[in-house]
Amino acid sequence: MRALRGRGGRAHLIGVTGPPGSGKSTLCDKLIAALRKRGARVGVLAVDPSSPFTGGAILGDRLRMQSHATDEGVFIRSLASRGRLGGLSRATQAAARALDAAGYDFVLIETVGVGQSEVDIVKIADTVVLVSVPGLGDDIQVIKAGVMEIGDVFVVNKADRDGADRVVRELRSMLEMAATLRRNAVPASVDTLAGRTSALSAGKSGAAGFGAAKPGAVSGPGMTAPRPAREWSAEELAHHLTENANSVTVANDAELPPILKTVAETGEGVEELVEAVLAHRAGLAAAGLLEARRLEGIRAEMRSLIAFRLLDALEGGEGRAREDALAKAVLAGEEDVYGAAEALFAALSKGGRT
């Protein structure tokens, strides 16, 4: 990995996430074609969950991208997400770096988004495409505020099916609510999100209309805490908005991330999707946010590596024995859990495992 240092940071990393079966792989297939048409070289990392029991996996995403199988400008690698923390395994991050170093202009990262893994993808992707589909039941799959917030571009795929417009409307009202909330009385920690959305509008309409988030405005402490300390539920959002009805400024269109309808199977809407992704990238770059976002990604990666190291140390024989002893002490009331954790941490960091 060390040999790769230096070249990195040129590829644009696009995360494609959403529920199983929503058409992510089919969409990637069409995205590859659209990007190739523009002369770009495209790497793809397709991450599928592995069986929790055997660790084995059947990786089938590649099947949908076979039309590019012998194109030398396309490199597809399937990965099983056997990482312990979230769906995006360590291997994905390493592979993304390697593709970047090998000179690919875009790297698509397909992951099944079910909860935490969606949030993980954002750590390394420059642009996150959140895919939803009609027909997955009433409470749409992406409605959780914490998941919505990682999307930079929203796609409603399978738009050939009934109900696509309804999903678009639902997404829209969720995003409006979130943006309105951000504008009004949300703690500073949400700066980054505001910055990201504004960067989008900058991409959409040139630098004009680029309001609240000047580069300087987002380089503050907010950058180190890219997620709100806590996720707001839809009810809380609604409540907050009614409470503050008088002072609320409603978010305008330019502040909302784009919501696009696609039919991945036919390629309908894919050109627009590429445009939206490129606009997002341009917006990030114009606002000087690309680097900030990548720095945040690197910080997050270092943290997860440290977490892995600590967990490894804990699971090793001696760490385990210490942990057991301390847990017993807590249970017996001889020690409180904070003190025990403190002692364990101190022991681990002194352990100096290499």
Next chain:
Amino acid sequence: MDRKIRVLVAKPGLDGHDRGAKVIARALRDDGMEVIYTGLRQTPEQIVQAAIQEDVDVVALSILSGAHNHLFPRVTELLKEKGAEDVLVIGGGVIPEADYGFLMSKGIAAVFGPGTPTKATIDFIREHVRQK
């Protein structure tokens, strides 16, 4: 990190049945391997490109159409061309025993006829794969 054995399960040729390939794919998965499944009607070029990009240890070819004497050697040949001759290539499907010798002379490590228990294939892979 423990590296799982990675296997590309591919179906060259024009026949339209992949039940056998899917059975072996699931058996390998259940044995803890990572299986890349690329579906029906793959050309040797597609198979080899996938094998290289996916950095697999094994290519398992399954065929029913009778073109094995042409397609299997083409796969080993292309792998060699790309400097990937260390990949273990095995074959299965409907292949007359009379052809086994020829295929093995072309670098196919083993041929598993219809009705071979999946366990035999798994054991063979575990025994012969060159761990990277």
